[in-house]
Amino acid sequence: MNRWLEQSAKPLAPLFLRLLLAYEFGEAGWEKLGGDNWFAEMGFPFPFNLLPAQFNWQLALWLEIIAPIALIVGFMTRFFSAALAVLTIVAITTAHWPAEWHTLTELWQGYSISDKGFGNYKLPLMYLFMLGSLTLSGSGLFSVDVWLQRRTLPVSAEQ
Structure with a gap:
């Protein structure tokens, strides 16, 4: 069972994360x-606070449209995962983090x-860890990234 999981099922893990x-x-x-x-009603962290709200809206909107398509096919997975991680950090700090907390117990109540x-930062924090996993590990076997990598590798002189 372990051998099968390592050889056949392990490549599915990044695919499942990408699809979710x-x-x-x-x-x-x-x-x-x-x-x-x-x-416009949000208080964005630096450097996004220097940009107009309409620009931030368009940036988030199009990243949330284009990045999922790229994740589905596994194209530029590390780049889009890192970009979505930045978006998620901004979302946590602007919309999901408690407006006010004085103790770690109060802060922990926002983990919901x-x-x-x-606050309600539980789901975005979970997404952040999943995105971190994809950023560090890449798209996995079933992806355009791997297909492109195999096509562009130089052919060895020994073959």
Whole structure:
């Protein structure tokens, strides 16, 4: 069983992460595509606070549309995972982190799915760790990245 998992199933792990993250971020992108810009009411961290809210909205919207497509096929997985990680960090600091906390116990109350006055950074933090895994490990065997890498490797003189 262990041998089968290592040889056959292990390459599926990044694919599962890519598909889950593509769905979650794609859903957020499609919601923004048809919605109103509510970024003007947000306090963005540096350097995004230097940019107009409309630019930040468009940046997030198109990243959440394009990156999921790239993740599905496994194209530029490390780049798009890192870009979505930055987006997620910005989202945590602007929308999901508790507005106010004085103790670690109060902060820990924000580690939840729904905001009950203490923030709700659990899901974005989980996405951040998944994105970190893809950024560090790459797209996995079933991806355009690997296909391109195999096509562009120089042919050895010994072959």
